[in-house]
Amino acid sequence: MHLRGTARVDRRTKNLVKRLQPGDVAIIDHEDIDEVAAEGLVAARARAVINAARSISGKYPNLGPITLAEAGIAIIDACGPQVLEGIAEEDLIEIEENRVYFQGELIAEGELLTRDLILERMEASKANFESELSKFVDNTLEYARKEQKLILGGVKIPKVRTEFRGRHALIVVRGQNYKQDLIAIKSYINEVRPVLVGVDGGADALIEFGCRPDLIIGDMDSISDKALRSGAELIVHAYRDGRAPGMERIRSLGLTAVTFPAPGTSEDVAMLLAYEQGVELIVAVGTHSNMVDFLEKGRKGMASTFLVRLKVGSILIDAKGVNKLYRSGVKLRYLAQIVAAALIPFIIILAVSPVTRPFLRLLLMQLKIILNI
Secondary structure, eight states, X not given: OEEXXXXXXXXXXXXXXXXXOTTOEEEEOOSSOOHHXXXXXXXXXOSEEEESSOSOOSSSOOSHHHHHHHTTOEEEEOOOTHHHHHOOTTOEEEEETTEEEETTEEEEEOEEOOHHHHHHHHHHHGGGHHHHHHHHHHHHHHHHHHSTHHHHTOSOOOOOSXXXXXXXXXXXXXXXXXXXXXXXXXXXXXXXXXXXXXXXXXXXXXXXXXXXXXXXXXXXXXXXXHHHXXXXXXXXXXXXXXXXXXXXXXHHTTOOOEEEEOSSOHHHHHHHHHHHTTOSEEEEESOOOSHHHHHHTTOSOOHHHHHHHHHHGXXXXXXXXXXXXXXXXXOHHHXXXXXXXXXXXXXXXXXXXXXXXXXXXXXXXXXXXXXXX
């Protein structure tokens, strides 16, 4: 393998994809590339990915590397931190098999991850799954005891302008298959008109889908300026001590927001906010709800999610993966039955109408002549 391309360099993949142009080479430092990050690289049409870290460490079968490989994107893996230091943004670099060159000088050497090699390592990682699950459960239970105030009324809910009471709320997170799931529930959005809540980049997902979010909540590190300026009400998810790094960005754009100090993830806080505001039903898209989801986010437990779902579960519908229910195409025999059913009233009208009766007789005579009946 030999290829050339313009380098885009960033330790955070979600920041890099915003600058990536078709044919560019993405240089990242992302251990265990998750599926959402990989889909972003695929959508940006990266030509290759050079990773300073291991794209699949073997802790669990993460889906990012296989997503890249099946899209035809080359992966040069475990190149070390020198690849980030030796290459600058927009440098024209060359990749020769598993080696990275700039101006003819060898900058880094890694491992070329083929599809077969990735599948082999994914299979091997399953042996570690039980061990990781045990640690995950222990961590979740430990933090659940510390964060139980989430469901016992120990968190102060901020006042909001958006009216939730008696309505449905659609909470969108830019997680696995969020685009397909939004498409699958499009008729629900159009008919019910729920309150649209974007969690960080979920606000951009709603805008891409042609909807304006009513409220945006998050730490504001993975959302576009366009979404922040969309006119939605803004809530910055803050640490429990009140610190809110995301507020600095809000002020720099000349916008205003309120803070919501609470433990857990921003999607948990969004659900809790909607529930406490008297929402009738919560529909969630793209949220994180299992061990692999959380390991891909770099979290070693899901205490807050477990607690919040205990509280709001009676009115929560998780639409994650709902698109898979509608993948089967229309069978030919069903289509034939529909066509036949539609023709029945047409045939009856032709048979009983005085206007069409002579035409049918002539048609019948013609058939008899042709068939020698």
